[in-house]
Amino acid sequence: MPSRDLHPPFTSTVAIDWSGAKGKRHKGIAIAEAVGDDAPRLVRREHVWSRQEVLDWLIDRAAAEPTLFGFDFSFAPPFVDRGAYLPGEENVPTDARTFWAYVDHRAPDEDLGAASFLEKVHRKHFYFGIADGVKADFVHFRQCDAALNSAGGRKTASAYDAIGAAQVAKASFSGMRLLHHLAGRVAVWPMAPLRPGESAVVEIYTRIYIRNAGLPGNKIRTSAQLDAALVALGSKPACLDHVPTDHQSDALVTAAGMRAHLAHPCAFAPTGLTPHIACTEGWTFGVT
Numbered sequence: 001m002p003s004r005d006l007h008p009p010f011t012s013t014v015a016i017d018w019s020g021a022k023g024k025r026h027k028g029i030a031i032a033e034a035v036g037d038d039a040p041r042l043v044r045r046e047h048v049w050s051r052q053e054v055l056d057w058l059i060d061r062a063a064a065e066p067t068l069f070g071f072d073f074s075f076a077p078p079f080v081d082r083g084a085y086l087p088g089e090e091n092v093p094t095d096a097r098t099f100w101a102y103v104d105h106r107a108p109d110e111d112l113g114a115a116s117f118l119e120k121v122h123r124k125h126f127y128f129g130i131a132d133g134v135k136a137d138f139v140h141f142r143q144c145d146a147a148l149n150s151a152g153g154r155k156t157a158s159a160y161d162a163i164g165a166a167q168v169a170k171a172s173f174s175g176m177r178l179l180h181h182l183a184g185r186v187a188v189w190p191m192a193p194l195r196p197g198e199s200a201v202v203e204i205y206t207r208i209y210i211r212n213a214g215l216p217g218n219k220i221r222t223s224a225q226l227d228a229a230l231v232a233l234g235s236k237p238a239c240l241d242h243v244p245t246d247h248q249s250d251a252l253v254t255a256a257g258m259r260a261h262l263a264h265p266c267a268f269a270p271t272g273l274t275p276h277i278a279c280t281e282g283w284t285f286g287v288t
Contacts, residue, residue: 009197010068010262011036014043014061015204015254016054017247018073020170024050024111031057032251033067039236040255042248051112055178062186062199070204070258070285072250073175074168075188077159078140079280086125095279096191100180103173112181114173118162126162126169135161142281147272153208153287189285190278194268202258202285206250209233209257209286220249229253233260261286 012035019028031043031054043057061067076096077085085099086092093099107117118126127138139158141149148155162169179188179201187193187200194200210220213232220226226249227237235256244252261267270288277283 009066010199011065012067013255013258013262014058014067014069015040015206015251015258016058016069016071017206017251017254018054018071018171018175019051020073020114020168020172020174022109022113022115026051028247029054030245030247030251032248032255034235034255034259037236039230039238040252041238042252045248051174051178055112055181058182058201059185065199066197067199068258068262069186069199069201070254071175071178071201072171072204072206072254074142074159074172075176075179075191075203075282076142076280077172078142078145080143080277081140086122089122089125096282097180097183097188097279100176100183104177104180107173107177109174112174112177113170114177115170117173118169126160128163143272143277144270144281144283144287147270148205148208148284148287151287153205153211155205155207189268190273190283203282204254204258205284205286206254206257208284209254209261212257212260212286213253219246220244220253221246225249226252230256233257235259258285264288 012033014033017030019026025048027048029049032040033043034040079085093102103117106121107114109116127135138160145155157166157168159169159172161167187195189200189202213229223240226244230237233256238252266288273283
Protein backbone atom coordinates (compact mmCIF):
# COMPACT_ATOMS: atom_id res chain seq x y z
CA MET A 1 0.00 0.00 0.00
CA PRO A 2 1.17 3.59 -0.55
CA SER A 3 3.03 5.19 2.34
CA ARG A 4 1.24 7.86 4.35
CA ASP A 5 3.77 10.57 3.46
CA LEU A 6 3.22 10.23 -0.28
CA HIS A 7 2.36 13.53 -1.95
CA PRO A 8 2.58 13.09 -5.73
CA PRO A 9 3.49 16.36 -7.48
CA PHE A 10 0.36 16.77 -9.57
CA THR A 11 0.32 20.15 -11.33
CA SER A 12 -3.45 20.10 -11.74
CA THR A 13 -6.62 18.31 -10.70
CA VAL A 14 -9.40 17.51 -13.15
CA ALA A 15 -12.94 16.48 -12.20
CA ILE A 16 -15.14 14.78 -14.77
CA ASP A 17 -18.88 14.64 -14.20
CA TRP A 18 -19.69 11.42 -16.07
CA SER A 19 -22.73 10.01 -17.83
CA GLY A 20 -23.84 6.47 -18.59
CA ALA A 21 -26.72 7.54 -20.85
CA LYS A 22 -27.33 5.82 -24.16
CA GLY A 23 -26.20 7.59 -27.33
CA LYS A 24 -23.10 9.25 -28.75
CA ARG A 25 -23.18 12.71 -27.13
CA HIS A 26 -23.98 13.46 -23.51
CA LYS A 27 -25.05 16.77 -22.02
CA GLY A 28 -24.46 15.23 -18.62
CA ILE A 29 -20.68 15.24 -19.04
CA ALA A 30 -18.77 18.26 -17.73
CA ILE A 31 -15.04 18.67 -17.17
CA ALA A 32 -13.35 21.17 -14.87
CA GLU A 33 -9.66 21.67 -14.15
CA ALA A 34 -7.82 23.38 -11.31
CA VAL A 35 -4.32 24.26 -12.52
CA GLY A 36 -1.74 25.30 -9.95
CA ASP A 37 -3.33 27.82 -7.60
CA ASP A 38 -5.73 29.22 -10.21
CA ALA A 39 -9.48 29.14 -9.85
CA PRO A 40 -11.01 26.01 -11.40
CA ARG A 41 -12.29 26.46 -14.93
CA LEU A 42 -14.52 24.51 -17.26
CA VAL A 43 -12.92 22.68 -20.17
CA ARG A 44 -14.74 23.34 -23.47
CA ARG A 45 -17.78 24.73 -21.68
CA GLU A 46 -20.16 24.70 -24.64
CA HIS A 47 -19.06 21.33 -25.99
CA VAL A 48 -21.31 18.27 -25.77
CA TRP A 49 -18.84 15.49 -25.06
CA SER A 50 -18.85 11.87 -26.14
CA ARG A 51 -17.31 9.35 -23.75
CA GLN A 52 -14.73 8.42 -26.37
CA GLU A 53 -13.71 12.07 -26.64
CA VAL A 54 -13.21 12.22 -22.88
CA LEU A 55 -11.00 9.14 -23.07
CA ASP A 56 -8.91 10.57 -25.91
CA TRP A 57 -8.64 13.98 -24.24
CA LEU A 58 -7.57 12.42 -20.95
CA ILE A 59 -4.84 10.32 -22.54
CA ASP A 60 -3.39 13.37 -24.28
CA ARG A 61 -3.60 15.52 -21.16
CA ALA A 62 -2.10 12.81 -18.96
CA ALA A 63 0.94 12.62 -21.20
CA ALA A 64 1.38 16.41 -21.27
CA GLU A 65 1.60 17.07 -17.51
CA PRO A 66 1.13 15.13 -14.25
CA THR A 67 -2.57 15.49 -13.59
CA LEU A 68 -4.92 13.86 -11.10
CA PHE A 69 -8.19 13.00 -12.87
CA GLY A 70 -11.38 12.19 -10.98
CA PHE A 71 -14.49 10.39 -12.27
CA ASP A 72 -17.78 10.31 -10.38
CA PHE A 73 -18.71 6.66 -10.84
CA SER A 74 -17.98 3.46 -8.93
CA PHE A 75 -14.79 1.89 -10.22
CA ALA A 76 -16.05 -1.59 -9.32
CA PRO A 77 -19.16 -3.20 -7.86
CA PRO A 78 -19.16 -4.43 -4.25
CA PHE A 79 -17.12 -7.58 -3.77
CA VAL A 80 -15.87 -8.03 -0.20
CA ASP A 81 -19.16 -8.66 1.60
CA ARG A 82 -20.39 -11.34 -0.83
CA GLY A 83 -17.12 -12.63 -2.29
CA ALA A 84 -18.22 -11.98 -5.88
CA TYR A 85 -19.33 -9.17 -8.18
CA LEU A 86 -22.19 -11.21 -9.63
CA PRO A 87 -22.87 -14.03 -7.15
CA GLY A 88 -23.96 -17.29 -8.72
CA GLU A 89 -22.48 -16.55 -12.13
CA GLU A 90 -19.64 -18.61 -13.58
CA ASN A 91 -16.38 -17.33 -15.05
CA VAL A 92 -16.77 -13.81 -13.66
CA PRO A 93 -13.42 -12.24 -12.71
CA THR A 94 -12.51 -11.63 -9.09
CA ASP A 95 -10.40 -8.49 -9.43
CA ALA A 96 -11.40 -5.07 -10.72
CA ARG A 97 -9.00 -4.72 -13.63
CA THR A 98 -10.00 -8.08 -15.11
CA PHE A 99 -13.65 -7.28 -14.45
CA TRP A 100 -13.32 -4.06 -16.50
CA ALA A 101 -12.23 -6.15 -19.46
CA TYR A 102 -15.11 -8.56 -18.81
CA VAL A 103 -17.61 -5.68 -18.97
CA ASP A 104 -15.99 -4.16 -22.05
CA HIS A 105 -16.07 -7.44 -23.97
CA ARG A 106 -19.75 -8.03 -23.17
CA ALA A 107 -21.11 -4.54 -23.79
CA PRO A 108 -21.04 -3.70 -27.51
CA ASP A 109 -22.96 -0.45 -26.94
CA GLU A 110 -21.87 2.65 -28.83
CA ASP A 111 -19.54 5.21 -27.28
CA LEU A 112 -18.37 3.01 -24.39
CA GLY A 113 -21.94 2.51 -23.21
CA ALA A 114 -22.83 -0.46 -21.03
CA ALA A 115 -26.64 -0.47 -20.80
CA SER A 116 -26.86 -3.85 -22.54
CA PHE A 117 -24.62 -5.40 -19.86
CA LEU A 118 -27.21 -4.45 -17.24
CA GLU A 119 -30.33 -4.96 -19.34
CA LYS A 120 -29.45 -8.23 -21.08
CA VAL A 121 -26.15 -9.90 -20.16
CA HIS A 122 -26.59 -9.93 -16.38
CA ARG A 123 -30.13 -8.62 -16.03
CA LYS A 124 -31.06 -10.49 -12.84
CA HIS A 125 -28.47 -8.65 -10.76
CA PHE A 126 -29.84 -5.15 -11.40
CA TYR A 127 -32.91 -3.40 -10.09
CA PHE A 128 -35.05 -1.68 -12.74
CA GLY A 129 -38.35 -1.41 -10.86
CA ILE A 130 -40.93 -3.09 -8.68
CA ALA A 131 -41.31 -6.00 -11.10
CA ASP A 132 -37.85 -7.14 -9.99
CA GLY A 133 -38.95 -7.56 -6.39
CA VAL A 134 -37.74 -5.84 -3.23
CA LYS A 135 -35.23 -3.13 -4.01
CA ALA A 136 -33.34 -3.69 -0.77
CA ASP A 137 -32.33 -7.14 -2.04
CA PHE A 138 -30.30 -5.47 -4.80
CA VAL A 139 -28.70 -2.69 -2.79
CA HIS A 140 -25.17 -3.67 -1.81
CA PHE A 141 -22.28 -1.37 -0.95
CA ARG A 142 -18.50 -1.38 -0.99
CA GLN A 143 -16.27 -0.94 2.03
CA CYS A 144 -15.43 2.67 1.15
CA ASP A 145 -19.15 3.45 0.86
CA ALA A 146 -19.70 2.03 4.35
CA ALA A 147 -16.80 4.12 5.68
CA LEU A 148 -18.27 7.24 4.10
CA ASN A 149 -21.74 6.54 5.47
CA SER A 150 -20.38 5.91 8.98
CA ALA A 151 -18.93 9.42 8.85
CA GLY A 152 -22.26 10.89 7.72
CA GLY A 153 -21.45 10.99 4.01
CA ARG A 154 -24.89 9.80 2.86
CA LYS A 155 -23.75 7.55 0.00
CA THR A 156 -27.09 5.96 -0.91
CA ALA A 157 -26.76 4.78 -4.51
CA SER A 158 -25.69 1.22 -5.27
CA ALA A 159 -23.97 0.02 -8.43
CA TYR A 160 -26.82 -2.49 -8.84
CA ASP A 161 -29.59 0.13 -8.75
CA ALA A 162 -30.43 1.00 -12.37
CA ILE A 163 -33.57 3.10 -12.00
CA GLY A 164 -34.26 6.75 -11.21
CA ALA A 165 -32.38 10.02 -11.49
CA ALA A 166 -29.99 9.11 -8.67
CA GLN A 167 -28.98 5.70 -10.05
CA VAL A 168 -25.28 5.18 -10.74
CA ALA A 169 -25.30 1.72 -12.35
CA LYS A 170 -25.22 2.78 -16.01
CA ALA A 171 -22.59 5.45 -15.41
CA SER A 172 -20.44 3.07 -13.38
CA PHE A 173 -20.46 0.19 -15.85
CA SER A 174 -19.81 2.47 -18.83
CA GLY A 175 -17.03 3.98 -16.74
CA MET A 176 -15.53 0.53 -16.21
CA ARG A 177 -15.23 0.24 -19.97
CA LEU A 178 -13.31 3.51 -20.02
CA LEU A 179 -11.03 2.29 -17.21
CA HIS A 180 -10.29 -0.86 -19.20
CA HIS A 181 -9.04 1.30 -22.07
CA LEU A 182 -6.99 3.44 -19.68
CA ALA A 183 -5.34 0.55 -17.86
CA GLY A 184 -1.65 0.43 -18.67
CA ARG A 185 -1.71 4.00 -20.03
CA VAL A 186 -2.61 5.96 -16.91
CA ALA A 187 -2.47 4.62 -13.36
CA VAL A 188 -5.93 3.96 -11.89
CA TRP A 189 -5.70 4.26 -8.10
CA PRO A 190 -5.84 2.19 -5.95
CA MET A 191 -5.99 -0.71 -8.41
CA ALA A 192 -2.55 0.29 -9.68
CA PRO A 193 0.23 2.09 -7.78
CA LEU A 194 0.91 5.75 -8.32
CA ARG A 195 4.02 6.55 -10.31
CA PRO A 196 5.96 9.65 -9.20
CA GLY A 197 5.74 12.46 -11.74
CA GLU A 198 2.98 10.78 -13.74
CA SER A 199 -0.76 11.28 -14.04
CA ALA A 200 -3.34 9.15 -12.26
CA VAL A 201 -7.10 8.54 -12.18
CA VAL A 202 -9.20 8.32 -9.01
CA GLU A 203 -12.85 7.83 -8.12
CA ILE A 204 -14.63 10.91 -6.75
CA TYR A 205 -17.90 11.68 -5.00
CA THR A 206 -18.95 15.33 -5.30
CA ARG A 207 -20.95 15.39 -2.07
CA ILE A 208 -17.72 14.89 -0.08
CA TYR A 209 -16.30 18.18 -1.31
CA ILE A 210 -19.57 20.09 -0.97
CA ARG A 211 -19.70 18.96 2.66
CA ASN A 212 -16.01 19.86 3.10
CA ALA A 213 -17.01 23.35 1.99
CA GLY A 214 -19.43 23.52 4.89
CA LEU A 215 -22.56 23.03 2.82
CA PRO A 216 -25.19 20.34 3.53
CA GLY A 217 -24.42 18.32 0.40
CA ASN A 218 -27.20 19.60 -1.83
CA LYS A 219 -26.75 20.72 -5.42
CA ILE A 220 -25.14 24.10 -6.05
CA ARG A 221 -27.33 26.05 -8.44
CA THR A 222 -26.02 29.64 -8.52
CA SER A 223 -22.71 31.31 -9.25
CA ALA A 224 -22.72 32.87 -5.79
CA GLN A 225 -23.16 29.47 -4.10
CA LEU A 226 -20.43 28.06 -6.29
CA ASP A 227 -17.93 30.79 -5.43
CA ALA A 228 -18.72 30.48 -1.73
CA ALA A 229 -18.00 26.75 -1.87
CA LEU A 230 -14.76 27.27 -3.79
CA VAL A 231 -13.49 29.87 -1.32
CA ALA A 232 -14.35 27.56 1.58
CA LEU A 233 -12.18 24.91 -0.09
CA GLY A 234 -9.23 27.31 -0.23
CA SER A 235 -9.70 28.16 -3.90
CA LYS A 236 -10.11 31.40 -5.75
CA PRO A 237 -13.70 31.99 -6.91
CA ALA A 238 -14.65 30.98 -10.45
CA CYS A 239 -16.51 34.24 -11.15
CA LEU A 240 -18.57 32.68 -13.93
CA ASP A 241 -20.44 34.90 -16.37
CA HIS A 242 -23.28 32.37 -16.61
CA VAL A 243 -25.45 30.27 -14.33
CA PRO A 244 -23.75 26.88 -13.98
CA THR A 245 -25.56 23.65 -14.67
CA ASP A 246 -25.59 21.00 -11.95
CA HIS A 247 -22.94 19.09 -13.87
CA GLN A 248 -20.70 22.13 -14.23
CA SER A 249 -20.92 23.15 -10.59
CA ASP A 250 -20.26 19.57 -9.49
CA ALA A 251 -17.14 19.42 -11.66
CA LEU A 252 -15.83 22.82 -10.54
CA VAL A 253 -16.30 22.17 -6.83
CA THR A 254 -14.81 18.70 -7.10
CA ALA A 255 -11.71 19.90 -8.99
CA ALA A 256 -11.07 22.39 -6.18
CA GLY A 257 -11.89 19.81 -3.51
CA MET A 258 -9.51 17.26 -5.00
CA ARG A 259 -6.73 19.85 -5.00
CA ALA A 260 -7.38 20.65 -1.35
CA HIS A 261 -7.50 16.97 -0.39
CA LEU A 262 -4.04 16.34 -1.82
CA ALA A 263 -2.68 18.03 1.31
CA HIS A 264 -4.34 15.46 3.58
CA PRO A 265 -1.69 13.16 5.09
CA CYS A 266 -3.79 10.09 4.30
CA ALA A 267 -5.04 11.17 0.88
CA PHE A 268 -3.64 8.05 -0.78
CA ALA A 269 -3.47 5.83 2.30
CA PRO A 270 -6.93 6.02 3.89
CA THR A 271 -7.75 4.06 7.00
CA GLY A 272 -9.46 0.84 6.01
CA LEU A 273 -7.93 0.43 2.56
CA THR A 274 -6.31 -2.99 2.35
CA PRO A 275 -4.58 -4.65 -0.61
CA HIS A 276 -7.62 -6.91 -1.07
CA ILE A 277 -10.04 -3.99 -1.13
CA ALA A 278 -7.73 -2.06 -3.45
CA CYS A 279 -7.69 -4.77 -6.12
CA THR A 280 -11.37 -5.75 -5.88
CA GLU A 281 -13.47 -2.72 -4.94
CA GLY A 282 -11.18 0.28 -5.00
CA TRP A 283 -11.71 3.39 -2.91
CA THR A 284 -13.17 6.88 -3.28
CA PHE A 285 -10.60 9.70 -3.17
CA GLY A 286 -11.64 11.87 -0.25
CA VAL A 287 -12.83 9.09 2.08
CA THR A 288 -10.21 8.88 4.80
